[in-house]
Amino acid sequence: MRSSIVEHWRKLAGPVHPLDEPFFERFRHNFNLDYPPPAYIGDIESAPVVLLEAHGGYGEEVTPAEFADPGTAAMYLRRLYDPGPVVAEKVAPYYGERNYADLIASGVLALVNAVAYRTPDMSKEASNRKLVERLPSTAVHRTWLKSELLSQVARGERLVVANRSGLWDLQRSGDPVPGLVFTPNPRMSDLDRGTLEYVHNWLTKKCWVR
DSSP: OOOHHHHHHTTOOSSSOTTTHHHHHHSOOOOBOSSOOOSEESOTTTOSEEEEEEEEEOOTTHHHHHTOSTTHHHHHHHHHHSOOOOOHHHHOHHHHTSTTHHHHHHTSEEEEEEEEEEESOGGGSTHHHHHHTTOHHHHHHHHIIIIIIHHHHHTTSOEEEESSOGGGTOOSSSSOBTTEEEOSOTTOSSOOHHHHHHHHHHHHHTTOOO
16 A cells, blocks of 8 residues: 555646645746656655655756756656655655665655755745645655654654655654654754764664565
8 A cells, every 4th residue: 555645746746736736826936847856866765764855956967967868857757656765866866865865765765855856045035835735745855754754753664854844734842753864953954973873773683684
């Protein structure tokens, strides 16, 4: 049985989910909608570790170059329809440069963005926040986290690493939740050494072998 997040994105046929289209038309924003959205990267269905990020990035030179091959967009859609372990630099070069890229490729870590779409900077357009708070896809991601993923965390089946938590409506303060860890510096592109070691130790303790 597929998770709600994958079922949602299996309805995507182009760069924008049909439920999101009216909101992009209504609200001013600086999202680039020319390319398929990086809703998640890796085996989101069964990877034992899930890394929470904020949104897809966009670079005026980097992103078009990433999709220069006409088959890349179709490959991206296939990865959304049927997620699994991937060599990150082939599906998304940005993530292939991260210090957790080998974990994505081995299938033990998946990355998911609260907002699937690409923007160079969320904060540069004030209406971006109004938009994302209304996007059906963002609501699907948050519901999946709180009703499905955190239930698996509570059973000790998965570990959630929250690098960017604001768009997920997660509070860094308050009582700790076993299996949910927050990185100390959300602005870092890589995982800090302490968090990366924690992930490896958790995987070892769980005897997770792919």
